[in-house]
Amino acid sequence: MDLQIEQNSSVRKQALANKASLSDVRRQIRAELNGAGVDPSASFDCLVAVTEACTNALMHGHGHAVDDPRPEIHWRIDVDTAEFYVQDYSTQQWSKTSHPSWDAGDEIGEPDVRIGGFGLDLMRGLMDEVEIRIGPGGTTVCLVKKFSTA
């Protein structure tokens, strides 16, 4: 998984302004997936996984000061592959427990079912490749979906 972001003109980039902006990000990506002929089910998988990564970046990857760099998403969509890179500039560890869904994960009387941390499970369950790169300057979540072509 490696995206030459600065050198590839087909890569799209969008800063993540706030939670309300996620719908617009999905709209843009959905339109491109549709344009590439990706089937709706695979498109939906991508949109959920991307939203999970973006949500985490917005909730935990931003210091909330005015001059803090905003999290960003970069993506490239072809007929057979879609790649998404969600980058934040936080040094907080990205983990199951850092995702907002963890907070609702108290016991509900179903001891055989683990509750919470759904975001990471969804990304891994919906995408073909998921990699979380944590470095001194922040975290990048890399998501890849491969499409079957007729």
Place this chain on the structure above:
Amino acid sequence: MELGIDVGKVGSHAVVDVKGEIDVYTAPKLREKLIELVSEGSSDIVVNLEGVDFLDSTGLGVLVGALKRVKAHEGSLSLVCTQDKILKIFKITGLTKVFPIHDTVEDAAGS
């Protein structure tokens, strides 16, 4: 992005029809409505997801939280969903073992 929420009644069950996209921005609206219903005494709730176009883990968290609340009142929370793309979200997270999921509101309210 708007999240539409309408509340009705089928038998003794409160039925919450949800329309639109449930994510970290809109999920608080659903959470507040479900908390309101339980605090008003509705402990048997059906959440109809047939009009939902998008659901992420934050939405799942809201539903799990609501389930916990109704169970504390010896109530129930059932879902209505026939959309494969949404059902897949529940399957991946193991929540099909937690929520009764039905094809129709009538089935859910009768369970």
